[in-house]
Amino acid sequence: MGGNDVEAPQEIEEKSLFGRLASGLSRSSDRLGQGVLEILTHRRLDDDALEELEEQLIMADLGTAASAQVVANFRAKKFPPDAPKELVLEGLAQSIADILTPCEQPLELTKASPTVILMVGVNGTGKTTTIGKLCTRLLQAGHRPILGAGDTFRAAAIEQLSVWGERNNVPVVARAQGADAAAVAFDTMQMAVEHHHDVAIIDTAGRLQNRSELMDELAKIRRVIGRARQGAPDHVLLVLDATTGQNALAQAEAFGNIAGVTGLVVTKLDGSARGGVVVALAQKFGLPIHAIGVGEALEDLQNFSALPFARALVGLHRHGEDHE
Numbered sequence: 001m002g003g004n005d006v007e008a009p010q011e012i013e014e015k016s017l018f019g020r021l022a023s024g025l026s027r028s029s030d031r032l033g034q035g036v037l038e039i040l041t042h043r044r045l046d047d048d049a050l051e052e053l054e055e056q057l058i059m060a061d062l063g064t065a066a067s068a069q070v071v072a073n074f075r076a077k078k079f080p081p082d083a084p085k086e087l088v089l090e091g092l093a094q095s096i097a098d099i100l101t102p103c104e105q106p107l108e109l110t111k112a113s114p115t116v117i118l119m120v121g122v123n124g125t126g127k128t129t130t131i132g133k134l135c136t137r138l139l140q141a142g143h144r145p146i147l148g149a150g151d152t153f154r155a156a157a158i159e160q161l162s163v164w165g166e167r168n169n170v171p172v173v174a175r176a177q178g179a180d181a182a183a184v185a186f187d188t189m190q191m192a193v194e195h196h197h198d199v200a201i202i203d204t205a206g207r208l209q210n211r212s213e214l215m216d217e218l219a220k221i222r223r224v225i226g227r228a229r230q231g232a233p234d235h236v237l238l239v240l241d242a243t244t245g246q247n248a249l250a251q252a253e254a255f256g257n258i259a260g261v262t263g264l265v266v267t268k269l270d271g272s273a274r275g276g277v278v279v280a281l282a283q284k285f286g287l288p289i290h291a292i293g294v295g296e297a298l299e300d301l302q303n304f305s306a307l308p309f310a311r312a313l314v315g316l317h318r319h320g321e322d323h324e
């Protein structure tokens with residue numbers, strides 16, 4: 001922030017959110033940025049250096065395919081071997097952003113009401129918390145969300161969603177623990193229509209992707225929702241925990257096939273040394289990344305922006321004049 005400049009509140013807000021992402025990713029970028037800087041500082045940008053760069057990217061959780069792609073993108077920019085290292089680091093961020101940009105897609109609501117959003121994922125990735133945050137954002141944008149407590153499995157799951165409902169002052173549709181999750185989804189659809197809610201967000205229990213009977217349950221929930229409103233659910237959001245690194249790829253693969261995932265939310269990027277997995281996900285699946293989680297509070301959900309994310313990952317600050 002410069003001198004006496006008065007900044008618009010929105011800009012300050014954006015910066016603090018970016019700051020949270022940047023400081024969260026700093027553990028990834030410490031590794032990546034330092035390694036890369038070492039390569040760039042001590043040598044010319046020749047083939048050997050690029051090979052080492054690729055190794056650094058792989059170690060930063062980008063995986064082999066995305067790392068090769070980043071290096072190919074970088075090579076295509078044809079930096080002279082003695083280019084200044086700041087410029088080279090910017091070029092690296094751009095090479096990563098080239099992969100991420102197609103996935104930069106904010107969540108859109110449908111014309112048909114209610115827009116139905118189904119949250120899925122393995123245990124503990126942040127589904128329920130993301131619902132709370134998403135709800136806040138929808139309210140701020142003037143929408144009228146309603147929540148469905150479709151996790152009828154885990155003790156206290158209904159209570160947990162109810163707390164988010166109370167914090168946001170929005171209704172939560174629930175049945176008793178152990179009830180049929182699809183029935184809760186159906187109730188939620190009915191309530192949404194009856195009380196003119198334009199968005200219904202339905203929670204589900206965490207499940208491992210190799211438990212076929214639990215994956216079948218998701219299919220049933222989707223069918224029931226589709227019966228209540230043709231074409232619904234509009235979004236099946238797979239919530240992935242960035243700290244699980246490459247395992248997130250296996251989850252995306254399995255849920256993508258069976259649960260009809262339409263987009264991703266990647267959480268816990270505030271504390272992760274493994275932010276590079278986002279690049280691997282983008283390269284492998286190309287699914288929209290609708291939002292990222294950068295903390296546990298209501299306001300800690302951001303739209304995913306490719307270039308700022310890539311710059312934070314390589315340790316560049318937002319305004320580009322310095323890096324760590």
Ligand SMILES: Nc1nc2c(ncn2[C@@H]2O[C@H](COP(=O)(O)OP(=O)(O)OP(=O)(O)O)[C@@H](O)[C@H]2O)c(=O)[nH]1
Pocket residue numbers: 121122123124125126127128129130151154157204205206207239267268269270271292293294295296300
């Ligand atoms: N630091 C951080 N913590 C998060 C984030 N998102 C969720 N959490 C935390 O992760 C933990 C699990 O979150 P939940 O929302 O309960 O996860 P869930 O996927 O609903 O879990 P199950 O319902 O048990 O499958 C909680 O302690 C959250 O506060 C995030 O973006 N950053």
Ligand SMILES: [Mg+2]
Pocket residue numbers: 127128129151157203204205206
């Ligand atoms: Mg949950």
